[in-house]
Amino acid sequence: MQACxxxxxxxxKWSILYRIRRSSIYHNLFYxxxxxxxxxxxxRLNLGCNCIYMDAWINLDNDKTVxxxxxxxxxxxxxxxxxxxxxxxxxxxxxxxxNLKDARSFFRSAFHILKDNAxxxxxxxxxxxxxxxxxxxxxxxxxxxxxxxxxxIRPIFALNFETEQLDKDYAKYIFAWSAxxxxxxxxxxxxxxxxxxxxxxxxxxxxxxxxIEAYK
Numbered sequence: 001m002q003a004c005x006x007x008x009x010x011x012x013k014w015s016i017l018y019r020i021r022r023s024s025i026y027h028n029l030f031y032x033x034x035x036x037x038x039x040x041x042x043x044r045l046n047l048g049c050n051c052i053y054m055d056a057w058i059n060l061d062n063d064k065t066v067x068x069x070x071x072x073x074x075x076x077x078x079x080x081x082x083x084x085x086x087x088x089x090x091x092x093x094x095x096x097x098x099n100l101k102d103a104r105s106f107f108r109s110a111f112h113i114l115k116d117n118a119x120x121x122x123x124x125x126x127x128x129x130x131x132x133x134x135x136x137x138x139x140x141x142x143x144x145x146x147x148x149x150x151x152x153i154r155p156i157f158a159l160n161f162e163t164e165q166l167d168k169d170y171a172k173y174i175f176a177w178s179a180x181x182x183x184x185x186x187x188x189x190x191x192x193x194x195x196x197x198x199x200x201x202x203x204x205x206x207x208x209x210x211x212i213e214a215y216k
Contacts (some may be wrong), residue, residue: 027080030070034058042087047074048094052201057090075102078109086113090121092201093209095182096158096173103175107189114216120191123201125155126210128178133207155208179210186214 034043046052049059053067061068072080074091075098089110095103111121133152140146154161158173179196186194191214199209 002043026131027070027072031081031085039131043081043085044088045077045081045086045090047077047091047183048097052092054090067100074098075106075109077106081113083112084115087115087118088121089114089119092123093125095122095124096175096177097171098176104185104189107191111216116216118216120214120216122212122214123180123199124177124182125173125208126178127156127176128180129208129210130156130158130196133159152208155205182212183214186212191216 026087028131031043034041041056044057046054046057046059047061049061049068050063050066053059057212058070059068060070060072060074062071062073064071067111068079074094095106098106105207114120128151134147134149137152150161156173158171183194183196193215197211197213198206199211201207
């Protein structure tokens with residue numbers, strides 16, 4: 001009985017906390033309250049955090065089922081944080097969930113809220129690397145080769161064979177990026193120092209993923 005009561009209280013607390021963190025009042029006050037509580041702490045944003053909750057970062061997601069400090073739409077990020085107030089922005093396998101128009105708007109918003117010389121960090125499946133890998137397959141005559149082929153194309157759709165995604169709907173990628181294209185879009189948004197680097201969050205997928213650090 002006590003366990004059921006504790007679980008119920010936890011669910012109620014989580015629901016209330018989620019509603020508060022989704023409210024416009026919370027959005028408007030978050031930065032002020034954060035700087036008041038941590039006046040010397042850098043403002044570093046982990047956008048679309050999902051299951052990767054990072055200490056010493058502000059973790060933002062739009063999904064109430066994941067742990068986050070702030071629930072909101074990253075497309076509205078400029079409304080949540082003042083101009084030149086953010087020390088770093090990270091999107092790890094998130095940018096492909098935005099269509100091209102929204103991504104371009106996001107790049108401009110990120111440039112707007114970042115401090116001078118602060119980085120926007122992106123990691124994503126690189127469609128150019130994926131295409132090059134696909135072209136190495138002449139046939140899928142055996143199960144191992146077929147698996148390798150499917151493993152090659154699955155990041156285009158954010159599909160994970162190790163989960164139940166094959167049996168239910170899931171959030172699919174809606175745009176594919178190459179390092180060449182994303183660098184061009186970042187330049188148009190105002191970023192000047194842009195580096196293409198090996199991925200850090202999925203180090204075993206260097207032939208698939210790309211990391212880009214762009215500084216304001």
